[in-house]
Amino acid sequence: MLDVCLPGTGGMMPLPERHLATMTCRCGGYTILVDCGEGTQVALRRQKISAFDIGLILITHMHADHVSGLPGLLLMIAATERSEPVTIIGPPPIAAYVKCLKVIVPYLPYELNVMELPPATVPLDCDPIFQIGDMTVAPFLLQHRIPCFGYTIVVQRYPEFDAAAAERLNIPVRYWNLLQQGQDVIGPQGEAWRSEDVLGPPRPGIKVVYCTDTRPFDGIVQRAHKADLFICEGMYGDLAERERLYEKSHMLMQDAAVIAAAAEAKLLWLTHFSPANPDPAQYLTELQQIFPATVVSKDGERVELKFP
């Protein structure tokens, strides 16, 4: 089970009634946070999401509305007395930026690691670069004015364990867990038990794709293919804004719906609305004609995704 929440859904600047865009993915006691603009710690408090479990912070890009909340978040995590390490992943110059923050966040009770992605060389089909609990993370390059990455988060699902087969093979129960996780096992008498002999066929996990800020392009369709949840920016719904948005490397809500349909995603959440778009829900009917499972997210949008 994966709990996904958007504590904030705004772009560019935080508003009294709309926090800046941020997402949490929670699974098995581990939390991933994606983007951390000014006020993210408040948005998390509002949704009663504990900072204690945040072990991984993914940053899409280094514009202020996606990173200014990092010092406050790091202190919020510190206040929970977390002692496990925290990792931040993002494009350059994330390492220089985090180093600078030590001026105002000099002491943290946990180890802070920074993994700086290469600026423009991650192929679209790259493997996951990080695993936390049962969640894996793969970045993919977007098309924005500065290096910017989307992220695919997958909750792996182990194949079904064939207990009858394990019993037939006389495998003691204490080895079943390792075998289920795909590991082969040597028994106490030198028996060689292979996981493939007690596992069913591969089963799809849960796939969430987070995609902001970017102009629309075909690569996003590939990445969002059959995603259980595709979360995408939609600055405006007014078609007259299209050209101006593309120039600024953003997209319309309608573009996101077209991508979701082409990708055969199961669900689309729109986010990162412009402050000049105070009522994005007015476009919902039009958007659902393009892609029926479209949600114009509000702060606190939430879903529990389960294995099929």
Place this chain on the structure above:
Amino acid sequence: MLDVCLPGTGGMMPLPERHLATMTCRCGGYTILVDCGEGTQVALRRQKISAFDIGLILITHMHADHVSGLPGLLLMIAATERSEPVTIIGPPPIAAYVKCLKVIVPYLPYELNVMELPPATVPLDCDPIFQIGDMTVAPFLLQHRIPCFGYTIVVQRYPEFDAAAAERLNIPVRYWNLLQQGQDVIGPQGEAWRSEDVLGPPRPGIKVVYCTDTRPFDGIVQRAHKADLFICEGMYGDLAERERLYEKSHMLMQDAAVIAAAAEAKLLWLTHFSPANPDPAQYLTELQQIFPATVVSKDGERVELKFP
């Protein structure tokens, strides 16, 4: 007339219902902002205070809850298309910190100046170090864990102009303004007109003293002497917290009231409440027994101070 507002009144961390402590002083089209924790731009928006006029930002000290909102504020000012310079004044390492912010705030359409105060050498009776419009600013050293300054903001009031005397001296009206501002003038025929000949006695201006974070000490009484408005931190009202607060270089609301009484201030606004003090107003009766003109401020506390 001086418009004073506290868009935020919280200490340590921003909460959904309480922004971090910040103050604006507005006079004649000029705005001074004191402290800028995470979310200050949202607090300003909530109070409908324009960022366009913010020409001076005073920082008390370099703890995150007093400076993390700077990048967002600088961008908010930029969005108003202000082109006049903005000056930031604060203790070390404010210059290094602002330099670092260029990672996420690379371009500003106005000149940004930083004046770093000496860490621990400003005497209590120092002269104003900055003037903006009719407001002057004087810092004074507080007693906190790191270098920390309070600020006295005074709106100067010129002495009354004696028009009858100016007419008796045959001074043309076009010179009156300069004379009223205390400047002597040489007339077209070499006449020497002295401002003191056409001005009444000095008149007190409007004095506001902002004081956080600090343990209580006598120097604050001197600084707040006869202030029209003394704004002071009050983390807790529970007397049992006193020792712990002093250790952390903070004070109780009751300490602030004692200082206000000793200083013969006209009005006390308490601010910078601990997140663990969700209802500071419960101590109001007790506080007003110490100093009757005590206000337990809420976000948006506001007053227009006028010359007596």
